[in-house]
Amino acid sequence: MPPPEFFTKMERLLGNEYADFAATFTQPPHVGLRVNTLKIAPGDFNTMSPFALKPVGDYAPAGFLLDDASKPGGHPYHAAGLYYLQEPSAMAVAQLVDPQPGEWVLDMAAAPGGKSTHLAALMQDSGLLVANDVDGKRATILAENMERWGTRHALITNAHPEQLAQQFGPVFDRVLVDAPCSGEGMFRRIGSAKDAKSANVEWSQEQVWACARRQTAVLVTAAQLVKPGGRLVYATCTFAPEENEGSIARFLLTHPNFELVEPLRFEGFERGRPSWVADDLSHEGLEKCARLWPHHFPGEGHFIAVMQHVDTKKPEGFRKPFGFKLPKSTELKVWREFARATLRGDWPEERMLLKNGRLYLLPPDAIETDRLKLVRYGLLLGEVRPGYFKPAHALALALKPDEVVTAVNFPADAPELAAYLSGHPLPITDDQLPITDNWLPITISGFPLGWAKASGGQLKNHYPRGLRMVNPEGRL
Ligand code: SAM
Helix, strand or coil, X not given: CCCHHHHHHHHHHHHHHHHHHHHHHHCCCCEEEEECCCCCCHXXXXXXXXXXXXXXXXXXXXXXXXXXXXXXXXXXXXXXXCEEECXXXXXXXXXXXXXXXXXXXXXXXCCCCHHHHHHHHHCCCCCEXXXXXXXXXXXXXXXXXXXXXXXXXXXXXXXXXXXXXXXXXXXXXXEEEECCCCCHHHHHHHHCCCCCCCCCCCCCHHHHHHHHHHHHHHHXXXXXXXXXXXXXXXXXXXXXXXXXXXXXXXXXXXXXXXEECCCCCCCCCEECCHHHCCHHHCCCCHHHCEEECCCCCCCCCEEEEEEEECCCCCCCCCCCECXXXXXXXXXXXXXXXXXXXXXXXXXXXXXEEEECCEEEECCCCCECCCCCCEEEECEEEEEEECCEEEECHHHHHHCCHHHECCCEEECCCCHHHHHHHCCCCEECCHHHCCCCCCEEEEEECCXXXXXXXXXXXXXXXXXXXXXXXXCHHHCC
16 A cells, blocks of 8 residues: 555645545456457457456447456457456547547557557557657557567657657657656555555655656657647646646746647546646646545546647758668568468558568558667568578467458367467368468457468467467367
């Protein structure tokens, strides 16, 4: 549990409301799941879901609440990227960013990918989504989650906000700063952890101020990436006014070219609290911010502010198109053979990039990134090896059912799926014949999980080793 000083501070701030707020700490946190609308409509998923689902509400049409006992993280539908496990309040953030298909969107502090997967879905995986995290390990997890989601139009970077500003300038239609914060809104979740050590939450007022200073710095840099007329959205999962209305007020005082706008409002979305910031920081419009409180909303604590860049001058950013150096035809030979045997649809070679033996399909809006550390650009198709092409796991997860020549499909309860996900080979059954020596996606209810290769009368397992489930009994 958080220390008593945290509760004393909240009591002072909330007054009459405090008892209801404090009571939420004795209740279990809500568990949420957001359906991947790039792969399946929420209603269709609900129909085939093995878990009982309840819609979170109009604010997030793909979001559902579910029973804590459901264990959705271990289900093969999760491995197929049909949903992301996300706390229900966190689903409000991308909805209020409100990205439109075709836009350029930057998620500046994106790992592990809750908001980025949501943004990609709302953008219908079009335009360009730059998902960045300053922490290298977290950026790798972000890439894995985006890969499972099946995105093709994302650029994943591991950069400091200032490096992003130097590389791109003011080119983005929308920039999201899901800021590192003191995380007070998640205390109830941590407090409910089964492990007693992790159940103790560290909190101090000094830490709150340190977060607030860092947030203002990140916001100032983020503003340099928003194009005139574009939007800057700031979110935290904390209650602390210093990090919420305070960070916004400090930013707006030095940035008169930004103003708060009224976001979409839904049931349970409360207003910002201008009276909680010091008088010398008071700024018009702070009540336009949105606060989600656990005692008013079925989710944890969140704060969201939507700001508009009010300059009307033309963007002078560096929308520098990517300088394609096309792979040679001989280098693409193995890819072409693979694609002819395995895939359907259009795989435009004029957007392909071959780097260190890895072949990528970049988004049509690809931009130069020469000064940044890239984690993933567009869709990794696979590796060009002497004499053959090895398809990437990312490609399997990005494939739509009509883009595959032949797949080996299993229903959700088939024992073959557990065997496949634990790395075992699968027998080729008579009804699957004739299967020739080819790469084949293994699918669950039609959704790809990964690759297998027909060889010597069985399906050799190519599910990535790092993702395999420990199930030694799973061999068929
Ligand atoms: N948006 C993520 C999601 O929905 O899954 C959660 C982001 S988390 C609240 C904040 C992120 O900020 C962390 O991943 C952390 O690595 C990153 N971060 C930490 N310090 C930062 C800084 N100075 N500038 C930008 N990002 C920072």
